[in-house]
Amino acid sequence: MSEMSERLLRGTSKPCGVSALLVLEDGAVFRGSSCAADGEVFGEICFNTSLEGYLEVITDPSYAGQIITMTYPQIGNYGVNVQDAQSEKPALRGLVVRDLCTTPSNWRSTKSLPDYLREKNVVAIEGVDTRALVRHVRDHGAQRAVLSTLDTDEASLLAKVRASESIVGLNLAATVSCEKTYEFDDLPERQAFAVTSAGERRHKVVAYDCGAKRSILENLLRAGCSVVAVPWDTPAEEVLAMDPDGVFLSNGPGDPEAVEGTYTQVEKLLGKVPVFGICLGHQMICKAAGAEIEKLKFGHRGGNHPVMNLLTGRVEITAQNHGFGLLFPSLGTLVPELSGGFKGHEEDLRFWARSRIAPVVQNEKFGRIRLTHVNLNDGTAEGIALLDIPAFSVQYHPEASPGPTDAHYLFTAFGRLMDGRDDYLDIDIAADRLAGWTFGDVTETIEVKPAMTEGGR
Numbered sequence: 275m276s277e278m279s280e281r282l283l284r285g286t287s288k289p290c291g292v293s294a295l296l297v298l299e300d301g302a303v304f305r306g307s308s309c310a311a312d313g314e315v316f317g318e319i320c321f322n323t324s325l326e327g328y329l330e331v332i333t334d335p336s337y338a339g340q341i342i343t344m345t346y347p348q349i350g351n352y353g354v355n356v357q358d359a360q361s362e363k364p365a366l367r368g369l370v371v372r373d374l375c376t377t378p379s380n381w382r383s384t385k386s387l388p389d390y391l392r393e394k395n396v397v398a399i400e401g402v403d404t405r406a407l408v409r410h411v412r413d414h415g416a417q418r419a420v421l422s423t424l425d426t427d428e429a430s431l432l433a434k435v436r437a438s439e440s441i442v443g444l445n446l447a448a449t450v451s452c453e454k455t456y457e458f459d460d461l462p463e464r465q466a467f468a469v470t471s472a473g474e475r476r477h478k479v480v481a482y483d484c485g486a487k488r489s490i491l492e493n494l495l496r497a498g499c500s501v502v503a504v505p506w507d508t509p510a511e512e513v514l515a516m517d518p519d520g521v522f523l524s525n526g527p528g529d530p531e532a533v534e535g536t537y538t539q540v541e542k543l544l545g546k547v548p549v550f551g552i553c554l555g556h557q558m559i560c561k562a563a564g565a566e567i568e569k570l571k572f573g574h575r576g577g578n579h580p581v582m583n584l585l586t587g588r589v590e591i592t593a594q595n596h597g598f599g600l601l602f603p604s605l606g607t608l609v610p611e612l613s614g615g616f617k618g619h620e621e622d623l624r625f626w627a628r629s630r631i632a633p634v635v636q637n638e639k640f641g642r643i644r645l646t647h648v649n650l651n652d653g654t655a656e657g658i659a660l661l662d663i664p665a666f667s668v669q670y671h672p673e674a675s676p677g678p679t680d681a682h683y684l685f686t687a688f689g690r691l692m693d694g695r696d697d698y699l700d701i702d703i704a705a706d707r708l709a710g711w712t713f714g715d716v717t718e719t720i721e722v723k724p725a726m727t728e729g730g731r
């Protein structure tokens with residue numbers, strides 16, 4: 275066979291590296307070559323369908339405890355721009371790709387992705403049939419996995435993975451939270467935003483950092499907040515003593531049940547100060563309200579998840595990264611007069627999207643809670659708003675990074691909530707975006723720069 279046809283068969287133009295093995299707990303084996311640091315790592319296998327934004331994914335602290343598979347076949351093409359990183363140190367356990375690019379081309383790139391991964395000691399495998407792997411995970415569900423460049427014996431790795439720790443029940447947020455309280459005041463100029471500087475500081479926000487992506491904190495600055503980040507288990511009394519206008523609950527990794535140190539504090543904060551939660555932060559509000567959280571079969575991770583905003587009927591294309599989700603009926607009993615006359619819960623929440631109704635439940639602790647957002651792919655809950663208390667949250671990522679920016683209006687909404695407005699979620703999403711994410715009331719005209727995607731790519 276010619277060298278070229280061999281390359282075509284392997285789907286990569288690089289010589290084979292050290293052999294590496296990915297073994298799942300159900301016995302599935304995927305062979306490939308080591309393409310970054312050497313080692314043996316254990317974690318939950320998951321996949322992300324984003325077409326770009328690999329550095330943001332790799333550095334998102336929410337991936338602690340997980341081995342990520344990127345479904346896009348070539349990863350690393352535009353190299354590494356450290357400004358895109360969401361944290362200093364990747365928290366993921368390992369990376370699986372079809373083909374890792376060693377010769378990037380982009381004016382913003384300072385190094386290749388394999389060099390960055392080696393520098394950060396991330397174990398990675400390439401040459402894997404990622405389509406087969408993703409189909410396997412979709413059919414058989416998320417599970418424990420081991421990725422090794424040291425041991426290439428399938429039986430030995432299978433025994434090790436079966437003896438490894440599951441992320442269910444583990445408090446991973448504690449491992450990526452900040453150690454002490456700090457002020458976040460760092461807004462690098464990004465090409466993608468018409469608004470490159472922090473807004474006028476109108477609100478003081480205390481942010482629970484359970485592994486916050488920096489772009490979320492940056493967006494709070496753009497939205498006119500000053501931001502003080504506190505560790506995941508900071509007592510509510512300490513937070514209230516700082517006299518904030520609002521409390522933000524960040525994203526974070528792992529099983530929300532295990533993050534009791536946060537949600538028990540959130541329970542005390544709700545009703546005393548406006549609260550906004552994203553992803554794990556959303557789950558913390560749900561847990562504080564006594565709701566049940568389910569583990570999804572294989573999670574939502576990618577940049578094109580359609581979500582309907584039930585208040586407006588508009589569909590947002592959203593960035594997502596979660597493996598657990600709210601069971602909406604567990605929040606309380608349906609209030610028929612606020613739910614289009616319907617008396618019973620629907621398991622598939624797309625029923626409400628089809629009916630164009632944003633149903634309301636009566637929660638034992640916090641009164642009326644409205645379902646505001648529904649995932650149109652699988653009918654799971656994506657957002658809630660408390661009606662008797664100033665608080666709302668979404669399961670997806672309005673900050674994107676990476677992903678579409680349709681949901682940036684939620685940062686505007688948080689500002690309006692802190693202003694005491696009842697109509698805080700009543701925002702013309704398109705106008706909000708076109709204003710270049712001014713995060714204020716969209717009355718002034720602002721020059722919109724042509725690059726409208728995160729990172730200017």
Ligand SMILES: NC(=O)CC[C@H](N)C(=O)O
Nearest residue numbers: 526527528553554597598
């Ligand atoms: N990005 C996040 O905050 C993830 C939330 C949670 N750890 C989950 O996987 O469901």
